[in-house]
Amino acid sequence: MRPLDEAETTVVFEKLLKFTGNNLKNIVESPAHEGPDPNPGRYCFRLQKNRVYYVSEALVKRATNISRKNLVAMGTCVGRFTHGGKFHLTVQCLGLLAANAKHKVWLKPTSEMSFLYGNHVLKGGLGRITDGIQPGDGVVVFSMSDVPLGFGNAAKSTQDCRKLDPNGIVVHHQSDIGEYLRMEDDL
Amino acid sequence: MALGSLSKKKGSKSSKGPPKKKQKGDLFTEKRPEKADLSDDSDVSNEEVEELENFDEDSGSELLSGDVDPLADDFLQGSDDEGTNFAESVSLLPSLLFENSGSDSAAGSDGSDSDSEVSDIERKSRALDERRAREEKDAEDELQTNIAEESDEFWLPTEEELEAEANRPPDLQNLQRRIQEIVRVLSNFKDLRQEGAKRKDYIEQLKMDLSSYYGYNDFLIGVLIEMFPVNELLELINAFEKPRPICLRTNTLKARRRDLAEVLLKRGVNLDPLSKWSKVGLVVYDSQVPIGATPEYMAGLYMLQSANSFLPVMALAPQEKERIVDMAAAPGGKTTYVAALMKNTGIIYANEMKEPRLKSLTANLNRMGVTNTIVCNYDGRELPKVLGLNSVDRVLLDAPCSGTGVISKDESVKTSKSLEDIEKSAQLQKQLILNAIDMVDANSKSGGYIVYSTCSMMIAENEAVVDYALKKRNVKVVPCGLDFGRPGYTRFREYRFHPSLDKTRRFYPHVHNMDGFFVAKLKKVSNSLPTAAAAEKDVESVEEAPLSSVEDAVEGSVRPSKEDSNKKNNPGRIKREHQNGNGAPKPAADKRRERKFPFRKEVPRRTEEKRQALRGTKRKGEGSK
Numbered sequence: 001m002r003p004l005d006e007a008e009t010t011v012v013f014e015k016l017l018k019f020t021g022n023n024l025k026n027i028v029e030s031p032a033h034e035g036p037d038p039n040p041g042r043y044c045f046r047l048q049k050n051r052v053y054y055v056s057e058a059l060v061k062r063a064t065n066i067s068r069k070n071l072v073a074m075g076t077c078v079g080r081f082t083h084g085g086k087f088h089l090t091v092q093c094l095g096l097l098a099a100n101a102k103h104k105v106w107l108k109p110t111s112e113m114s115f116l117y118g119n120h121v122l123k124g125g126l127g128r129i130t131d132g133i134q135p136g137d138g139v140v141v142f143s144m145s146d147v148p149l150g151f152g153n154a155a156k157s158t159q160d161c162r163k164l165d166p167n168g169i170v171v172h173h174q175s176d177i178g179e180y181l182r183m184e185d186d187l
Numbered sequence: 188m189a190l191g192s193l194s195k196k197k198g199s200k201s202s203k204g205p206p207k208k209k210q211k212g213d214l215f216t217e218k219r220p221e222k223a224d225l226s227d228d229s230d231v232s233n234e235e236v237e238e239l240e241n242f243d244e245d246s247g248s249e250l251l252s253g254d255v256d257p258l259a260d261d262f263l264q265g266s267d268d269e270g271t272n273f274a275e276s277v278s279l280l281p282s283l284l285f286e287n288s289g290s291d292s293a294a295g296s297d298g299s300d301s302d303s304e305v306s307d308i309e310r311k312s313r314a315l316d317e318r319r320a321r322e323e324k325d326a327e328d329e330l331q332t333n334i335a336e337e338s339d340e341f342w343l344p345t346e347e348e349l350e351a352e353a354n355r356p357p358d359l360q361n362l363q364r365r366i367q368e369i370v371r372v373l374s375n376f377k378d379l380r381q382e383g384a385k386r387k388d389y390i391e392q393l394k395m396d397l398s399s400y401y402g403y404n405d406f407l408i409g410v411l412i413e414m415f416p417v418n419e420l421l422e423l424i425n426a427f428e429k430p431r432p433i434c435l436r437t438n439t440l441k442a443r444r445r446d447l448a449e450v451l452l453k454r455g456v457n458l459d460p461l462s463k464w465s466k467v468g469l470v471v472y473d474s475q476v477p478i479g480a481t482p483e484y485m486a487g488l489y490m491l492q493s494a495n496s497f498l499p500v501m502a503l504a505p506q507e508k509e510r511i512v513d514m515a516a517a518p519g520g521k522t523t524y525v526a527a528l529m530k531n532t533g534i535i536y537a538n539e540m541k542e543p544r545l546k547s548l549t550a551n552l553n554r555m556g557v558t559n560t561i562v563c564n565y566d567g568r569e570l571p572k573v574l575g576l577n578s579v580d581r582v583l584l585d586a587p588c589s590g591t592g593v594i595s596k597d598e599s600v601k602t603s604k605s606l607e608d609i610e611k612s613a614q615l616q617k618q619l620i621l622n623a624i625d626m627v628d629a630n631s632k633s634g635g636y637i638v639y640s641t642c643s644m645m646i647a648e649n650e651a652v653v654d655y656a657l658k659k660r661n662v663k664v665v666p667c668g669l670d671f672g673r674p675g676y677t678r679f680r681e682y683r684f685h686p687s688l689d690k691t692r693r694f695y696p697h698v699h700n701m702d703g704f705f706v707a708k709l710k711k712v713s714n715s716l717p718t719a720a721a722a723e724k725d726v727e728s729v730e731e732a733p734l735s736s737v738e739d740a741v742e743g744s745v746r747p748s749k750e751d752s753n754k755k756n757n758p759g760r761i762k763r764e765h766q767n768g769n770g771a772p773k774p775a776a777d778k779r780r781e782r783k784f785p786f787r788k789e790v791p792r793r794t795e796e797k798r799q800a801l802r803g804t805k806r807k808g809e810g811s812k
């Protein structure tokens with residue numbers, strides 16, 4: 001386990017920025033209630049086996065005496081670095097993103113399952129959409145009952161979505177909670 | 188009835204016989220449907236066959252074999268045609284011959300109608316006389332028995348019968364009936380037993396029948412028979428055949444039970460709150476959608492978990508901001524429950540030894556939104572070295588076990604477990620529980636508890652392990668807060684455990700409708716170890732010899748790190764382990780055990796003496812300084 005170096009930190013924060021925008025400071029600076037200390041600490045990012053974890057400092061302190069070979073996970077996993085050095089966000093950070101998301105999309109009940117199987121969001125399945133989405137923005141996908149389902153990239157801006165035909169792609173799928181069942185081994 | 192008509196038809200010879208026969212006959216027809224099926228003739232033939240079989244019972248030959256009837260039928264059909272009582276007896280005589288495989292009576296005749304008349308008539312009259320004599324004797328016997336006639340019916344099968352059965356494919360109906368009969372006999376053994384049969388014979392036969400009917404191996408059935416009275420045993424075994432209901436636990440970090448229930452009901456799941464002892468459990472009766480694949484499941488609103496897995500966490504009762512260790516955490520149901528109870532404060536170390544199971548553990552933790560957990564991959568026995576001694580507030584040890592309580596989930600346990608498996612598990616569990624105790628800080632403000640649980644029903648894996656821990660460390664058993672279970676055993680056959688073990692709890696499928704489970708909650712009283720001398724002197728409950736070597740091994744591994752604390756302890760030598768003040772009965776118990784097994788202690792005593800001598804010289808050396 002080691003802290004992220006400069007390059008890695010920028011990459012990670014860039015990705016997160018796409019989803020959260022200004023709320024990024026919420027993520028970095030929120031008080032951390034984990035740990036047995038009575039005072040809340042802060043959160044930090046750590047790298048372990050090519051995976052980036054978002055953990056509170058109290059946990060990090062206490063995880064230092066676990067050897068590198070045997071430490072498996074801490075706190076919440078945010079994403080992983082691929083062999084080629086690229087960083088991908090994984091579904092486990094959904095809770096974090098959903099709480100701080102700037103752009104949201106709500107799906108109709110009929111198209112929930114389709115998204116959970118890994119398909120893109122089509123115009124016909126769109127229930128609600130927040131304003132001000134630009135193409136390429138990170139979008140968090142919710143169900144109509146405000147349950148976060150996953151996240152993806154916006155394909156069109158909000159205005160363009162209105163003009164789309166029902167089979168047009170609105171959000172490119174990146175990750176969804178169905179992966180807990182489909183790809184448990186790869187997470 | 189038919190017999191009455193027969194006597195009218197044929198002019199009954201013996202007045203006493205038919206009424207008595209009729210009673211018996213009725214009973215027999217009720218209880219022997221198979222014989223009724225086989226004979227397509229009238230009930231007459233049935234009753235006559237059964238009378239004969241009654242005679243045969245007297246001589247102790249087989250009762251239940253099926254190949255008697257076809258032969259008997261032929262002859263009795265012949266008898267009907269002839270229409271006289273004599274004819275009756277003639278036909279009965281050859282039937283006697285064929286049924287009574289062991290007896291020598293009527294050896295010569297062959298029963299067809301074509302033999303010479305004179306010898307036939309002689310034989311007929313002899314047979315008739317014999318028969319009448321037997322009937323009279325039988326009637327007298329019957330008069331003497333004062334209980335329902337059903338009691339005479341069940342006889343243990345003989346050797347030949349058993350061999351014959353072993354050669355044929357198992358007759359399930361037969362087995363089932365025999366099992367029921369033996370249970371009935373054993374429940375009122377004094378009155379219903381067969382003469383000359385000991386209780387042990389009945390139990391042996393029951394064991395064999397149960398293992399072939401339900402598919403258990405001998406070891407497991409033997410253990411179960413020892414633990415439960417026979418009626419309960421049947422209930423237990425039947426309960427093992429059926430699966431327990433699926434339960435789920437609401438994730439209180441993300442949802443409330445009421446809301447979740449509403450959402451699931453809308454999806455078409457038929458569910459109910461689990462019981463009054465749980466505020467987060469729901470039991471699923473049936474469901475139109477796969478319950479493990481709903482969007483709510485994937486969002487982490489609930490966890491599929493069997494009801495018995497709630498219990499150790501409820502017993503542990505973790506508080507906020509505590510440090511908790513879960514020594515065998517995968518797949519993470521209990522760990523996530525602990526985190527939910529702690530509201531994501533404090534810190535949980537979730538340890539899992541087997542690598543393939545780590546993925547599901549991390550996935551579940553992330554799915555349920557748990558943020559206060561560190562997952563590590565150690566052997567549970569190494570954890571104290573990594574995390575430090577006396578460093579955490581509570582430990583949950585859901586030990587790997589033989590799994591004899593979850594037979595309804597995994598049928599292979601019925602046949603695959605043997606005494607060695609149980610012993611190996613017990614050995615591992617003993618080491619793990621000692622390590623668990625070592626990690627806990629006795630002086631922690633809010634904690635100091637260890638919860639030990641298994642999904643097994645074996646005494647060797649449950650009470651014996653807790654008893655071992657009581658001897659080796661300064662801990663005591665405290666009530667776990669689960670009052671609806673059955674108290675654990677404090678004594679069982681030749682084992683004697685510490686009396687506080689009745690605060691542990693056992694759960695059974697046929698009583699509580701959850702898988703077999705055992706929970707014990709221990710409180711660590713002090714961080715120091717009890718002195719070695721006291722530990723060795725307290726004889727362990729009767730266990731096989733390998734165990735003493737295990738304890739030496741455990742002592743050896745733990746001892747090097749404990750040398751300091753031991754040296755401090757030596758001045759305060761007499762340290763009673765059982766803090767409940769059971770000093771007085773203990774020496775007596777020791778003496779009792781010592782008398783039984785003096786040689787068993789030789790090896791540990793010798794090593795202990797050596798150690799004492801070594802320590803003595805050390806101390807002397809220090810003293811002289």
